[in-house]
Amino acid sequence: MKVSRKALGIAGAAGVLVAWELSARFLWRDAQVLPSPTQAIASAASVLTFRELAEHVGASLWRIAAGFALGAAAGTLLGVASGWYVPLARFVRPFVEILRPIPPLAWIPIAIVWFGIGEASKVFVIFLGAFFPIFTNAWRGMRSIPPVLLAAARTMDVDGPALLFKVAIPAALPDISTGLRVGFGLSFGILVAAELIAAERGMGFLVMNSRMLGQLGVAVFAILLIGVVTLVADGALAFGLKKLLGPRGAR
Amino acid sequence: MSVIPDTVAVARASARTRAARDWRDLVYPAVAIAVLLAAWQGASVAGWLRPVQFPPPTRLATSFVELVTEGYPEGIALFTHVAITLQRILLGYAIAVALAVPLGLVVGRSPALDALTDPVASFARSIATLSLLPLAVVWFGTGEAAKVFLIGYGCFWVMFSNVVAAVKSVDPTLVQAARTMDVAGTALFRQVVLPAALPRIFSGARVALGVGFMVIVGAEMIGTIRGLGALIMEARTFYRTDITMVGMAVIGVLGFAIAWGLERLEAKWLPWQARESRRGA
Numbered sequence: 001m002k003v004s005r006k007a008l009g010i011a012g013a014a015g016v017l018v019a020w021e022l023s024a025r026f027l028w029r030d031a032q033v034l035p036s037p038t039q040a041i042a043s044a045a046s047v048l049t050f051r052e053l054a055e056h057v058g059a060s061l062w063r064i065a066a067g068f069a070l071g072a073a074a075g076t077l078l079g080v081a082s083g084w085y086v087p088l089a090r091f092v093r094p095f096v097e098i099l100r101p102i103p104p105l106a107w108i109p110i111a112i113v114w115f116g117i118g119e120a121s122k123v124f125v126i127f128l129g130a131f132f133p134i135f136t137n138a139w140r141g142m143r144s145i146p147p148v149l150l151a152a153a154r155t156m157d158v159d160g161p162a163l164l165f166k167v168a169i170p171a172a173l174p175d176i177s178t179g180l181r182v183g184f185g186l187s188f189g190i191l192v193a194a195e196l197i198a199a200e201r202g203m204g205f206l207v208m209n210s211r212m213l214g215q216l217g218v219a220v221f222a223i224l225l226i227g228v229v230t231l232v233a234d235g236a237l238a239f240g241l242k243k244l245l246g247p248r249g250a251r
Numbered sequence: 252m253s254v255i256p257d258t259v260a261v262a263r264a265s266a267r268t269r270a271a272r273d274w275r276d277l278v279y280p281a282v283a284i285a286v287l288l289a290a291w292q293g294a295s296v297a298g299w300l301r302p303v304q305f306p307p308p309t310r311l312a313t314s315f316v317e318l319v320t321e322g323y324p325e326g327i328a329l330f331t332h333v334a335i336t337l338q339r340i341l342l343g344y345a346i347a348v349a350l351a352v353p354l355g356l357v358v359g360r361s362p363a364l365d366a367l368t369d370p371v372a373s374f375a376r377s378i379a380t381l382s383l384l385p386l387a388v389v390w391f392g393t394g395e396a397a398k399v400f401l402i403g404y405g406c407f408w409v410m411f412s413n414v415v416a417a418v419k420s421v422d423p424t425l426v427q428a429a430r431t432m433d434v435a436g437t438a439l440f441r442q443v444v445l446p447a448a449l450p451r452i453f454s455g456a457r458v459a460l461g462v463g464f465m466v467i468v469g470a471e472m473i474g475t476i477r478g479l480g481a482l483i484m485e486a487r488t489f490y491r492t493d494i495t496m497v498g499m500a501v502i503g504v505l506g507f508a509i510a511w512g513l514e515r516l517e518a519k520w521l522p523w524q525a526r527e528s529r530r531g532a
Contacts, residue, residue, distance in 0.1 A: 005366040012367035013374070033389060087279070094280035095287075101506035102499050105469040106480070109487035109495050113304055192379035193469040197484075204382060211385030219385050227378040234377070 035217040040224070043217030047210075056222075057229060059201040060191055063119065064233070067126025068187045072180055074127075075134030079179070080172065083142020084164055096135055104129035104190045108197055122194045129190040130183035137182070141175025142168060177241045184237050188230045203229065306493040311500075314493040323494050324476055324485055332498075333505065336467055336478045339395065343402025344463045348456065351407050355414025356440060359448070365415060372412055380405035380462070381469045388474070398470045405466040406459040413455020417448035450521055457513050464506055479505070 017037055024036035031039050044053075082089035107128055111121035145168055153159075153167045169176075195204025203226050210218035288308050294300045295307035302310070322328035358364045380401055387397040421444055429443040471480025479502050486494035 005362075008363060008366035009370040013370045015367075016371050087275075090275060090279035091283045094284060098284075099503070101510070102503040103465040103468050103506065105465055105472070106483060106499050106502045108469075108472065109483045110492070110499065113487055113492050113495070188377075189379040189381065189465070193381040193472075196381055196384060196469075197472055204379075207382050207385055211389070216386070216389060223378055223382045223386070226382050227374050230377040230379070231374065 032214070032216050035220050037220075037224075040217040040220040043215060044221035047215060047218050053225075056201055056203055056206045057225070059199075060195065060203045060229070061233075063122050063126060063194075063202065064187050064191055066119075067123040067191075068130045068184055070123070071127040071130025071183060071187075072134055075131045075179065075183065076138050076176060079135040079138025079176075080142055080169060083139045083172070084168060089139070093139070096132065100132045100136070104132075104186065105193050108194055112198060117198045122191070122199065125194050126187050126190050129186040133182040133186065134176075134179040137175045137179025138172065141172030141179075144175070145171045173245050177245055180241065181234070181237060185230075185234060188226075188233070192226060303490055303492055306496065310493050311496055314491075315497045315500075318494060318497055323482065323491065327477060327482075329501065332477060332479050332482045333501065336471065336480070336505075339398050339471075339478065340402055340460075340463045340467050343399040343467075344406050344460060346399070347403045347406035347410055347459065347463075351410035351459075352414055352452065355411045355452075356418055356444065356448075358411075359415040359418025360440075360444065365419070372408060372415075376408040376412060380466050384470060384473060393474050398467065398475075401470050402463045402466050405462045409459040409462050410455055413458065414448070414452050417451030417455065418444060420451060421447040453517050453521060457510070457517075460509060460513060461506075464509065468502060 021036045021038060024031075024034045024039065028034040031043075035043065078092055082092045104125055107125050108121075111124045115121040115124055149167060149171055150163065153163055158167060191202070192204035192207075195202040196208045199205040203222055206222040207219050207226070210216070210222060291300070291305065292307050292309060295302065295305065295310075300307075306314070317323070318329045320328070322331070358368055383401060383404060384397070387400045391397040391400055425443055425447055426439065429439055434442060467478070468480040471478035472484040475481045476485055479498055483495045483498035483502070486492070486498065
């Protein structure tokens, strides 16, 4: 049953590709409106060198890595700290709660005002996108540790930093890792938007620029590339978290 | 991508954790915010903050009034921006939900269809919705249809995946019990599967609306001057950072209001499940 499920999935994906290919070639017959998958790959191959392509993907991944790393570090630290130390939460959470309903993309204009149109503004917006879910999940994870667990540890004379690092944080890890994955997924959507609006490199830029140059095939190729890179990166993060935290920690 | 729905859920969660009401929970945040605003204002007056980057809070207040009465750009009042953005979201969202719910119900009930569509759906979800903007412009022009398409695309896949997962999570004994009582076909869907799956479908609907809200702000930043996303981008272009900040605040309030409204609807329609699905979101 398992094998056939996989086979069905491949069949489904292949079916969509074939249907797209055929309808693009025989129904629309205009690669400037709907390029077929093979036309998209062919036009990408004729316009882009492998090196250029690697540069675009690399630029995007670098932005993600920088913004996500900052957001993950700040979100986890602040989230765990405010979950552990209530007075801190009283100061931190109001600001987080006020700013969080603003979608990260709405920060793009102000990021450009504050940081210019260079790398810093994109990294900042990705940072925000990652920060909020990671903070919230870390905080929630810390707040929902069963009190019995902490009380039991205390009766065994585990207190202070040991209680935090050996008992509380491990108990909150599943929530923290959920936050990391949600934040990572958001990072990608935000990255592409930021690159569409202001960039001169990256996968989002490639989509926008190809469209402006009239190379719709390249744009379609870049869109598919974004999907593939997102899937691979998300899979890699899930795998890494599982390795790092064990099957219990990453869900 | 549950940025917006989370807001309310967390607010509620925090309300639960502070079972014993503590005066400090109200006073400390109020003081912190007041201090920040005062410091911001003071630093602006003293000239430490550049008004182009950090217009002082008092300036933001007058800009808000300007935005409501005169509008920005000239003649397009705040109300118009809000109405246009909401209209785009609701249209795209409604189309997505109308398609995703029936399709998801059918696919979720059939293991073969589920296996067939799963990779395609995961891939479609992985494509950042906004990257489709150039294609949407080619297909639908620069008008409303392209924006509605993008919102619809973003909402559809999130909604579809949630409906499929919701149907798959329906307890099989429920379905078997109904079958033994000769309930089959559409009656089985309407009377057994749908009600049992409804809580998770609803939480999917909230997440999808959050996605729609996110997509519209980005989509409006390109090639239009109406709508909240356009407002904040246009204001930036003309160095009206004050308007940009006010616009962001309005977007935040709107996002919060939408999440709160859905939360209330859920509590009203599914009182027995509201808490459960809030957790799952």
